[in-house]
Amino acid sequence: MNVHTYEKLWLIAAMVLIVGFIATITYGSVGLGIAMVGDQQETVEPTELADDERFGEPRVEQIGDDEYEVYVVAQTFSFQPDPIEVPENSQVTFHVTARDVIHSFSLAGTNVNTMVIPGEVAEMTVEFDDPEVYGVVCNEYCGPDHHNMEGQVHVVPEDEFDLTEVSVDAPDEVDAGESATVDVTVENRMLDGLETTAELEIGGETSVEEVALEGGEATEVTFTVDPETLEADDSDVEWAVTVDDHEERGTVTVIDAGDEDGGDDGGETDE
Amino acid sequence: MSQSIDESTQTTEIGHDEYDPVGTLALIGLYFLILVALWIFVYFVEFLGNDPTVVTGSALLLAGVGHR
Amino acid sequence: MSNTYLDQFPAEAKVVRAAFYSSFFALAIGGLFGIVQTLHRTDVYRFMDSADYYTVLTAHGVLLAITFTIFFLVGVFTWAVTTSLDRGVENLRFTWAWYGLMVIGTAMAAIPIFAGFTDSIDMSASVLFTFYAPLQGHPLFYLGLVLFVVGTWLAGVDWFRSWRAWKAEHPDERIPLPTFMVLTTTIMWYIATLGVAAAILLFLLPWSLGLIESVNPLLTRTLFWFFGHPVVYFWLMPTYMMWYVMLPKFSGGKLFSDPLARVVFVLFLILSVPTGIHHQYLDPGIAEGFKFIAMTNTMFLLLPSLLTAFTVVASMEHGARQRGGTGYFGWLKALPWRDPVFTGMALAGLMFAAAGFSGMVNAGMNINYLVHNTFWVVGHFHLTVGTAVALTFMAVTYWFLPQITGKALWSRPVALVQVVLWFVGMTFMSNAMHRAGLLGVPRRTAEPQYEGVTFEAAVGSVGELNAQIALGGVILTISLVLFFANVIATGFNGRSDELPSNGYADALSGPEDAPLVLDNLKLWTAIAIVLVIFAYTFPLLSIVQRGGLFGPEVITFPVSLESLAPIAAALEYGGLATVDGVASAVTGALEPGRIAIAEVVR
Ligand code: HEM
Ligand SMILES: [Cu+2]
Ligand SMILES: [Cu+2]
Numbered sequence: 001m002n003v004h005t006y007e008k009l010w011l012i013a014a015m016v017l018i019v020g021f022i023a024t025i026t027y028g029s030v031g032l033g034i035a036m037v038g039d040q041q042e043t044v045e046p047t048e049l050a051d052d053e054r055f056g057e058p059r060v061e062q063i064g065d066d067e068y069e070v071y072v073v074a075q076t077f078s079f080q081p082d083p084i085e086v087p088e089n090s091q092v093t094f095h096v097t098a099r100d101v102i103h104s105f106s107l108a109g110t111n112v113n114t115m116v117i118p119g120e121v122a123e124m125t126v127e128f129d130d131p132e133v134y135g136v137v138c139n140e141y142c143g144p145d146h147h148n149m150e151g152q153v154h155v156v157p158e159d160e161f162d163l164t165e166v167s168v169d170a171p172d173e174v175d176a177g178e179s180a181t182v183d184v185t186v187e188n189r190m191l192d193g194l195e196t197t198a199e200l201e202i203g204g205e206t207s208v209e210e211v212a213l214e215g216g217e218a219t220e221v222t223f224t225v226d227p228e229t230l231e232a233d234d235s236d237v238e239w240a241v242t243v244d245d246h247e248e249r250g251t252v253t254v255i256d257a258g259d260e261d262g263g264d265d266g267g268e269t270d271e
Numbered sequence: 272m273s274q275s276i277d278e279s280t281q282t283t284e285i286g287h288d289e290y291d292p293v294g295t296l297a298l299i300g301l302y303f304l305i306l307v308a309l310w311i312f313v314y315f316v317e318f319l320g321n322d323p324t325v326v327t328g329s330a331l332l333l334a335g336v337g338h339r
Numbered sequence: 340m341s342n343t344y345l346d347q348f349p350a351e352a353k354v355v356r357a358a359f360y361s362s363f364f365a366l367a368i369g370g371l372f373g374i375v376q377t378l379h380r381t382d383v384y385r386f387m388d389s390a391d392y393y394t395v396l397t398a399h400g401v402l403l404a405i406t407f408t409i410f411f412l413v414g415v416f417t418w419a420v421t422t423s424l425d426r427g428v429e430n431l432r433f434t435w436a437w438y439g440l441m442v443i444g445t446a447m448a449a450i451p452i453f454a455g456f457t458d459s460i461d462m463s464a465s466v467l468f469t470f471y472a473p474l475q476g477h478p479l480f481y482l483g484l485v486l487f488v489v490g491t492w493l494a495g496v497d498w499f500r501s502w503r504a505w506k507a508e509h510p511d512e513r514i515p516l517p518t519f520m521v522l523t524t525t526i527m528w529y530i531a532t533l534g535v536a537a538a539i540l541l542f543l544l545p546w547s548l549g550l551i552e553s554v555n556p557l558l559t560r561t562l563f564w565f566f567g568h569p570v571v572y573f574w575l576m577p578t579y580m581m582w583y584v585m586l587p588k589f590s591g592g593k594l595f596s597d598p599l600a601r602v603v604f605v606l607f608l609i610l611s612v613p614t615g616i617h618h619q620y621l622d623p624g625i626a627e628g629f630k631f632i633a634m635t636n637t638m639f640l641l642l643p644s645l646l647t648a649f650t651v652v653a654s655m656e657h658g659a660r661q662r663g664g665t666g667y668f669g670w671l672k673a674l675p676w677r678d679p680v681f682t683g684m685a686l687a688g689l690m691f692a693a694a695g696f697s698g699m700v701n702a703g704m705n706i707n708y709l710v711h712n713t714f715w716v717v718g719h720f721h722l723t724v725g726t727a728v729a730l731t732f733m734a735v736t737y738w739f740l741p742q743i744t745g746k747a748l749w750s751r752p753v754a755l756v757q758v759v760l761w762f763v764g765m766t767f768m769s770n771a772m773h774r775a776g777l778l779g780v781p782r783r784t785a786e787p788q789y790e791g792v793t794f795e796a797a798v799g800s801v802g803e804l805n806a807q808i809a810l811g812g813v814i815l816t817i818s819l820v821l822f823f824a825n826v827i828a829t830g831f832n833g834r835s836d837e838l839p840s841n842g843y844a845d846a847l848s849g850p851e852d853a854p855l856v857l858d859n860l861k862l863w864t865a866i867a868i869v870l871v872i873f874a875y876t877f878p879l880l881s882i883v884q885r886g887g888l889f890g891p892e893v894i895t896f897p898v899s900l901e902s903l904a905p906i907a908a909a910l911e912y913g914g915l916a917t918v919d920g921v922a923s924a925v926t927g928a929l930e931p932g933r934i935a936i937a938e939v940v941r
Contacts, residue, residue, distance in 0.1 A: 014641070043885050135791050140471075
């Protein structure tokens with residue numbers, strides 16, 4: 001078989017190209033540490049995500065000083081949680097699974113992009129340096145509303161970031177002349193301690209309690225509200241509980257004596 | 272009518288041994304250069320400049336490249 | 340008297356004609372849907388509900404990527420075998436039977452797709468041409484696909500029968516190049532379609548019929564891509580055949596090297612299938628090592644295409660020089676640019692050179708994070724199947740039509756305008772699609788305009804890109820209209836006696852220069868199968884072990900992935916090294932290095 005010299009030259013050039021491409025990719029993997037989505041994670045039962053340790057509660061979790069894990073569930077036609085909030089200068093590992101059909105989880109304009117396959121868990125570790133809002137799209141067709149499947153990742157300044165959970169247990173109604181109790185549960189899901197305040201504003205009055213929590217700890221703060229404070233012109237008294245930038249709001253209805261259905265506490269809000 | 276090659280336009284008969292495809296070599300050499308340039312551009316500018324990028328879990332290897 | 344294909348093989352010409360007309364019918368409807376979705380996506384003109392977009396897209400994908408291409412190629416292959424062996428088909432009834440089966444299959448698959456447009460029929464298959472489970476289409480859709488594929492299998496049997504009968508009469512002759520190309524392509528297709536056959540017959544069809552409860556989405560997806568990558572070579576190999584055996588003739592020259600053409604087709608046969616995992620670089624549940632192996636195979640699969648570029652351009656140059664062309668680049672002017680057949684094919688080749696680049700990016704493993712499932716990919720395959728293949732098919736139709744109808748082409752100037760318009764339209768559309776993809780604009784999306792997501796362009800804007808895409812789409816549509824005008828008007832022409840004869844290009848370096856081993860189809864088939872086994876056994880076992888055969892219930896297989904992957908890699912390259920010819924030396928030399936890399940990467 002006689003191959004023309006020029007074609008032999010081209011053959012060599014082609015091999016150089018091919019080897020060069022493989023070398024570049026290898027440099028990206030080994031030299032720069034770009035990892036592929038792989039089979040690191042155990043499989044899950046898509047039908048039993050609600051009871052799953054990892055995906056029962058889609059969330060952001062802190063696992064180290066600047067290290068976070070995010071558990072994301074993609075389903076027709078949304079992502080949970082949404083938005084996902086993480087701090088700047090952090091290393092975030094996303095774990096993404098699907099509840100129903102195949103989706104994707106792709107941060108537009110970045111190299112964070114993965115298929116999301118029911119039963120499988122995509123794991124991606126990403127470093128976020130500066131505060132920014134990233135749009136998330138699903139880029140795999142997943143049904144008639146596929147084009148409406150979107151979300152966001154918010155990378156926020158460190159001092160604006162926390163993993164504080166606030167829930168308030170306040171009565172819906174109180175009888176006139178009685179005092180009311182408002183229970184505020186503050187949970188600090190960060191690893192570091194948290195020192196802050198819980199503030200209740202009701203009927204124009206404000207009371208503040210100090211809250212100091214170790215990492216992972218939760219506490220309950222109880223505010224007792226005097227009957228006088230509840231004497232508004234209106235029978236509905238508004239309240240607001242503020243812990244850092246978390247705010248919960250509600251109203252208490254003051255019931256005149258003689259009114260039948262006396263109020264017990266039924267109102268419970270969760271953030 | 273839809274005769275594709277008009278035999279009359281063929282002026283010479285060039286046999287196997289007298290033919291060196293220099294024009295092809297020139298064109299394909301150009302193509303080679305374009306490919307290399309585009310590859311470098313797309314990999315190192317478009318791709319590596321498109322951070323954040325997925326990295327190996329524990330090691331912070333991408334530092335330096337990942338930062339704009 | 341002329342000596343067209345119709346004169347030589349009147350009965351076979353009818354089959355080829357039927358196949359071509361079926362193909363054009365699919366092209367017409369598919370093309371119409373193409374412009375509809377282009378205008379919808381870019382928000383230039385929307386007249387349907389966005390949910391229907393996906394029905395349109397399913398039809399566009401299936402009709403163009405499967406129906407248009409494959410009907411055309413069975414026509415071309417039938418022409419190639421009969422012409423190059425100089426004998427008619429063995430049994431005309433059988434030939435019509437496989438053609439009929441393909442038609443029935445297409446119709447069956449089309450019914451549920453089109454029923455998706457109306458709510459009054461409780462049937463749909465808006466699952467796109469990839470039909471990833473758990474999205475489920477109507478059983479008729481899957482059944483139709485199966486029948487269609489079986490039709491192509493029987494077509495392959497037909498071509499093999501012709502060859503065996505010919506061989507019995509010509510025991511010592513080399514397989515004529517066109518037939519060689521048909522046979523290698525057919526074997527590749529047989530191997531490739533096992534994946535989709537398994538996906539449909541074992542899982543998707545029983546599942547859609549309610550016989551089994553669930554499927555393993557990663558498994559059926561992997562089986563799909565086992566077929567889904569090589570299917571692109573099923574489109575491309577007939578295109579290459581046209582470039583090798585017809586283009587030199589239209590250029591006024593000869594094929595530069597018959598032996599290298601054979602090497603190229605052998606390389607396609609053995610390397611096309613063990614690469615499909617490159618469509619799954621971003622799939623969870625497949626180890627990085629397997630992805631790396633798929634990438635290496637894919638990159639080596641560039642070789643036959645790069646070789647083709649040289650051989651085909653050199654053949655054109657030969658023609659140009661025989662026509663008096665001179666200089667390093669001056670010879671280009673001596674080419675017959677007024678001939679729509681030549682010009683269409685040459686422009687298709689030029690577009691394929693561009694597609695080669697975006698394909699190289701797609702082949703890269705980690706860079707896939709940048710482009711996977713973005714509009715970049717759509718830009719890429721409109722250059723490959725949408726231009727290299729489609730434009731070549733349209734251009735060569737201008738030569739084939741007189742051959743199979745006995746009528747002169749209606750208008751060569753219109754044909755010339757048509758092929759040039761396709762090139763221009765695709766330049767606009769595809770370039771803008773590539774750029775949009777780099778910004779992260781997703782593919783397969785009716786309304787890529789989001790509330791909380793913006794796509795930021797460093798140069799230009801999304802609006803500008805959309806305008807180019809829409810403009811390109813409109814130009815392409817005009818081009819299509821001209822194509823059909825020509826095909827239809829030619830049908831109304833009277834028979835002509837002055838048509839060119841049937842035939843294909845001679846070679847400068849003929850088959851006598853090709854080592855005999857190249858024609859040893861059994862050997863290449865065996866190597867292809869071995870490579871597929873090495874590339875796919877472990878990934879498939881791992882997927883089944885993880886997610887279960889029929890879904891996420893885990894079935895334990897006594898196989899430890901960690902220890903087997905390196906063995907797979909070693910065997911794989913052991914296998915590659917046996918490949919005769921050009922690639923072996925370099926592959927062999929790199930082998931230990933690549934295995935080591937595969938290890939590190941894992
Ligand atoms: C008039 C010419 C054409 C136009 C305007 C056009 C337009 C488009 C557009 C805009 C898309 C992307 C839709 C999306 O991802 O949301 C698309 C997808 C596609 N086109 Fe075309 N196209 C044309 C011709 C062709 C041809 C000739 C072929 C193949 C032979 C082809 C094959 C495909 C395939 C396979 C898809 C992907 C379908 C999917 O993602 O499921 N197109 N086309
Ligand atoms: Cu989606
Ligand atoms: Cu592929």
